[in-house]
Amino acid sequence: MSRLSLLAAPVALALSLAACQQGGPDQAVATEAATAAPDAKPGMALSAGRLVLPVVAGNPAAAYFDLTNGGGEAVTLAAVSIEGAGNAEMHQTVDGKMSPLDGATVEPGATLKFEPGTNHVMAFELDPKLAPGGTTEITLTFANGDKLSAPLKIETRGDAMGGMDMGGHDMGSHR
Numbered sequence: 001m002s003r004l005s006l007l008a009a010p011v012a013l014a015l016s017l018a019a020c021q022q023g024g025p026d027q028a029v030a031t032e033a034a035t036a037a038p039d040a041k042p043g044m045a046l047s048a049g050r051l052v053l054p055v056v057a058g059n060p061a062a063a064y065f066d067l068t069n070g071g072g073e074a075v076t077l078a079a080v081s082i083e084g085a086g087n088a089e090m091h092q093t094v095d096g097k098m099s100p101l102d103g104a105t106v107e108p109g110a111t112l113k114f115e116p117g118t119n120h121v122m123a124f125e126l127d128p129k130l131a132p133g134g135t136t137e138i139t140l141t142f143a144n145g146d147k148l149s150a151p152l153k154i155e156t157r158g159d160a161m162g163g164m165d166m167g168g169h170d171m172g173s174h175r
């Protein structure tokens with residue numbers, strides 16, 4: 001309320017802007033995020049990204065990667081999207097059963113692994129252009145709205161799994 005009244009007085013405009021930046025760190029950060037490139041989350045690195053295509057067309061693909069937090073604060077991964085997939089969901093496999101993973105927190109210095117048998121991303125509604133040997137892009141969205149994009153190598157299941165099972169995946173339970 002007090003800021004609104006300050007802004008309404010033209011002579012106080014410069015002062016109120018300075019006060020706004022000092023007194024409102026959240027607002028300053030939001031402004032910065034809106035103007036900076038959205039694909040650069042400081043300190044976070046995604047490596048070993050790959051998208052494993054299903055053997056049977058129409059089934060979901062699975063994406064795996066290592067997410068390393070090189071920053072000084074814990075970071076929560078909130079959502080994922082994959083270029084060429086109509087929908088992507090984070091899943092976890094516990095005791096051979098898969099369930100949605102709503103969020104995953106990565107402590108400073110830690111690496112969160114999405115790999116067969118544990119955490120993974122299921123990708124649905126696949127574009128036929130996603131072909132083995134190519135690449136696509138995954139975009140992670142963090143709880144504070146920051147994003148991180150990185151390439152995924154596209155593989156077929158045989159390349160990545162070497163005959164291992166899919167970590168308890170029951171494809172019938174997927175849309």
Ligand SMILES: [Cu+2]
Pocket residue numbers: 091092098120121122169
């Ligand atoms: Cu899954």
